[in-house]
Amino acid sequence: METNEMMSYDIVIVGGGPAGLAAAIAARKSGTERILILERDKELGGILNQCIHNGFGLHTFKEELTGPEYADRFIQQVYEMGIEYRLDTMVMDISADKVVTAMNRSDGMFRIRAGAVILAMGCRERPRGALNIPGYRPAGIYSAGTAQRLVNIEGYMPGREVVILGSGDIGLIMARRMTLEGATVKVVAELMPYSGGLKRNIVQCLDDFDIPLKLSHTVVDIEGKDRVKAVTIARVGKDMKPIPGTEERYTCDTLLLSTGLIPENELSAGCGVEMNPVTKGPFVNEIMETNIPGVFACGNVLHVHDLVDYVSEEAGKAGEAAARYVQSGCTEASRERAPIRLTATGGVRYTVPSTIHTDRMDDLLTVRFRVGAVYRQAYVSVYFDDERVQHQKKKIMAPGEMEQIILQKKKLLEKPDLHTITIKIEEDDASDAIKSSSDGKAISSANETSGAADGAAHRQTM
C-alpha cells in the first residue's frame, strides 16, 4: 500500500533519547548532512525528561545537572544544527537492507531508505508478569519508572504507603521522591544479596530518610482485590526461594517494582542483528557496529547503563562511525587481519564491544563490562591470548556498577597474531570474594562496605 515515494536519508536514528541525540550530533559534526531522528514520544529527550533528580553530566559537562537539563543541552544542539526529527513516530520495521518502516498520525505509514541505521531505542522495565509474584492483581502495582512518570510529568501521586521490590536505581530514586511528596516508603526489598543500584543512591535516597533496605528478600504475597492492601515479604535462601517463617507483612496501598531493565530490541532482531543473550542487546565491534554493516547500536538498547555520560560517549562513537560508513560507502575493515575476540569469563558477564578490528580502533578503546557478583579487593585482569597484560586491583566491584578497562591500540598492534583478549576477575587466595551464590549473611556484610546496610542505609541515573 505504498502511496508515498520512498524517502531517503544518510542516517536514520531510531530513538530521540540521550543515545539518539548524541549519535545525531556526532554524525553531523563528522560531516553527514541528511540525518533523521525518529522518536515515538511527543518530545525529544527520552527517559531523561522524567529523571528530574540531579547527578547527570559530571563527566560530560563537569557540573551536576538534572535529567531534563542534561537532555536540553543535546536537544539545543540538535535544533542549532537543524537536524531533522519526527515526534510521535513509531518505527515498525527495519529491513536487513536498511529500509525503515515507520508511522505516525499525520503521515500515516511511510518508508525511508537509510544509508546507515543507528539503533537507540533504549530499554524498558521488567514487568510484574515476568516476576512470578503470587497474589491478586489489584490496582496499585506500578513499575518504578511508571510511577516516576506519573509523579514527575503528569503530577499524580500513585499512592501513600509504599513498598518497593527491587533496589535498581529507579526504585531507589522513587523511594526518595515518594517520601519527599509525603508518602511513607515502608521498605525496599531486594532479592539479591546486594543492591542493584549505585552506592550514592543508597545513601541519599534510603539512608537519608531512614528507609530500610532488606537484601535477600522478595515479595511472597500481595493482598487486596481492588487496591493493594498489604504486601508480605520473606527472606530467601541460597536457592533464591523464600524461607518459611521469615515472612513480614506491610500494610500499604502501593507496590513499586524496580526489578531490572531490558533492552528493547524487537526491531534489531527483526532486521537480523545478532544478539548477546547476556546483555539482551546486539553484539557490536569497536565502532558500535552490529553484524550488519551500516547498522549501529548505542545506549541502553546495547547494554543497560548506570550513567548517561557513558551513553552519550558511546553514542557519539556510533554517530561518527555511521557518518564514516555513509561517506565511504562501507566500514570494511582490513581483510589482512581477522577481528580480535573479546571473551568475558571468571566473573565478567559480558564486554562491549565484543570484537575489535585493530586497524579501525582509536588509540585508546574503552571496554565496558559488568561483573556477576560482589567482589572485594579483587583484580580485573586482561589477557592477550595466554599472557596477562593488565592486573588492576579494585576495592569493590558489584553487578550494579559498570566497570571498564582501556586498551591501547599500539599494544594490540605489537601482537599481530593476537586472537583473543580475555577479561576476567581474579582474586587473591586469601581474600574470598563474596559471591551472589554464598549465603545471605556473608552477602549483607559485603554490602556494608558498599554502604547498603549502613544503619538505614541509591543510584540516580537513567
Next chain:
Amino acid sequence: MIQKRDLTCIGCPMGCQITVEFEGEEIKSVTGNNCKIGDRYARKEVIHPERTVTSTVAVTGGDKERCSVKTRGNIPKDMIFECMDEINRVCIPAPVKIGDVIIPDVCGTGIDVVATRNIHKV
C-alpha cells in the same frame, strides 16, 4: 575525643568509601576519596550535611502540567521537608525557561529554587 565516620560519597556515581576523623567541628583527616568533591563532601557531611532538592511545581497555561525544579545549590539536610512544603505551594504561569528563578532564597537558605525544564506557552 576524635570520632571516626565511614561515608559513601554522593558527589558522583563512583561512590567512594571515605573515612573522616573529626573532633567536635574540627576535621582531623579525610581518606579514601579520589577527588576534591569527595573531600568537600566528607568535611561537610560530618558537621553540616547538605543536599540538593529536586521536585516539580504546578504550571498553568503551558504545554506541560508540571515544571521540574531544583535548589541551585545545596541546602541544609534538615531543611529538605520545609523546602518541599514551599515548593508544593507554588504554581507558575508558562512560559518557563531552564534557570528561571521559581522561589528566591527558599526558606531563608540563601539558595534559589530554579526551573530545570523549558515550558512553552500554549
